[in-house]
Amino acid sequence: MKRLALILAILLAGCSKEPPSAARAAPAPTTPPAPVETARAAADRLLAEAEKERTPALYEQAVEKYDQAIAANEKDPAAHEGRALARWRLAIARGVSDPEVAKDLDRAGERPKAKALKTLALLVETARVNGGWEPLPGRILKAVIAKAFPESAAFTADWDAFWRWSPDEVRSFREALSGAPDWPLAAGVRAALEGHEVPPPGKEGILWIYTALRQPPAEALKTLEAAEKESPDQGILIQAQALIIAAEGRLDEASGRTVAVPMPALKAAASVAAKRPAPALESLGPEPKSPFGRALRAVALLQTDTEASIAEMDKLVDDIPLPWFRFERGMRRMATGHREATKDLHDARASAGAYSEAWFGLGLWHLQELGASEVLAKIDLEKVDADLAFMIREVLGYSSLASGEEDKGAKWLLEAAAKRPTRDTFLKYAPPFRANRQWKALQSLAEIAAREIPADPEPWAARAEACFWLKEYDAAVETVTLATGQGVDGRKLFRWRALALEEQGKSSEAHDDWDRMVGLEPMEGEGWAHRAWMKAKLGRWEGAKDDAEKALSRGIGGWSSAVARFALAAVALHGPKEEAEEADPAARKERALEHLRQAVNSKAVEPSDLKAEGPFAPLAGTEEWKQIVASAAEKQAEQKKEAKENGFLGVMLDDAAGKVEVKGTYRKSGARKAGLAPGDTILEVDGRRVSHNSDLHSILAGRKPGETVTVKIERELRPKLKLVQVRTVTLTERPTTDD
16 A cells, blocks of 8 residues: 555656746736726716716716615715715706705715705705795795785885894805815805805806896896706706796796696795685695795685684794784784784784784774773874774774763764765764764764765754754754755654754644654654644644544654643643533543643653643643642652663664664763774673673663673674674663753
């Protein structure tokens, strides 16, 4: 074995010896293999070409290569930076947002160009979702609100400052952009932010936009249209054009331009301007992230005007630095009696001149806070529109009446009537003047209305009425004669001339007017009663009794009932003997006295109304007559006692329109002191619903003067905005003729 192993070793050694050098073949020449390009290198190359050519296809190829590179090395910050730039370039060309850009930039870390790109992406995305490039958001919002709420035009504000980057934010942007000095886009945007001249834009859409923002709107649009031929950033250029158009108030046109490059905020703005809040709210979503979106949502919520929408709007307003929003919140709060309403109105009072100052004063009045009259009296009424000036005069009138300054209150209301001499104004102010027995004021009001609506009998009747109570009987007669001579319907006029003629002792002429009344209004008992009495005074017994009985059969009460009884008493004393009736003077006298007693029981007869003369001369000096006069005095005393015992709200009401509306308030009444005014609707008293006047009477039955009740009222503040509030009213004594 050993020998065999030795032989093998020798053989192997011999085989390993090299041949002589001359016998070796020369090696063949070889080409080194080409290096393999990495995905990152390919991506960087494609991105560089894309940045030079600015073609979407190259950016898309670059993104694909960066995807491969990042798949191989997920922590490569340069790859994330490159992919972010490529994606961002594609996004601005398409006018869309790409959330992957932000993710890549976060993974790129603190690389200088990544920080610069993050700033540029933030500027573009903010313009897309926040109503445009600074200062367009405020201008667009102003245009939207002006169309949605025209009265907002009165408010002054630095709309350009509605939204702008803070000095600290701008400083951080400049610092980030300065980190990429070799990137022309970053350097150009930095120059724009610093207020320097924007360099030639070339293919950079952002620089074209910054150039346009420094130009008037018409020139800016031309600049951006020219940019579309130079820059591939079509998406953001079209959006910028739409934003400039929107800032000019052409919101539908602006929204139409962005169909291919949607801007939800701009679409919502157009919907709000067109008073279509539902699609705007849907477009904005429940929690807009931008100040512009939140402001738009607040406007749309105001337009929706439901309890829930106003509650949501209430929370948004504190973050919106525009006084109009605070004002509108104050108005909505006032409608609900919110305790912060006047604070909002106070905060906005200087922002719209006399307009906002007026509403601050009106808010104080409506919410029964001190100082309303002082604020309103200082307003130059020539600086507000006619409707608001009318409202101010009216409130000053009601406020003065509530404080007991009746002449001053009448003066303000008459000024309001003179500025708006309509039938509605007349019908609104006449009842409170009557309730106050402000006959001079009623006379003046009637004269104002009669000049403007001469064919309407109401003002003429009111003037004649005022003249009658002022004891200007000749003027009352002349008023009716003049009106009816001009063809005015005499149905509401003849009674005042007839009453004035009665007071003048002209019974025959008065009889003729009552005769006219009976012919025009045969179902009204007053005319029959007075015609009967005039017949009795004139000794025209034929038909006197029949007239009086017809009057009583029509259910008349009060003074007309007493007058009918006077006529029957006179007939009993002096009229012809009835068939089968004994001519017994004592019996006739007793019958006359009974009619007089019934007249007195009406509680409408005062002792001064009973005169033992004319038809009643035969009763002069008799005990029976003295007893009747004494009874009249007792009835008046009873009436005054009842007035002191029964609580009185102090309102004149009308329920003809299916609701209980205040037509006027009485002087010194709790209703007037509580600020109730003509036009208010009473909804509830002490929590009980009020649908008819009778409901109110039943609720107050048994209440005493000095007791308090709660009265829930509804009042129109302005069209489509009503105040609903509960007032506490102290019941007073019912006024009597002495009051």
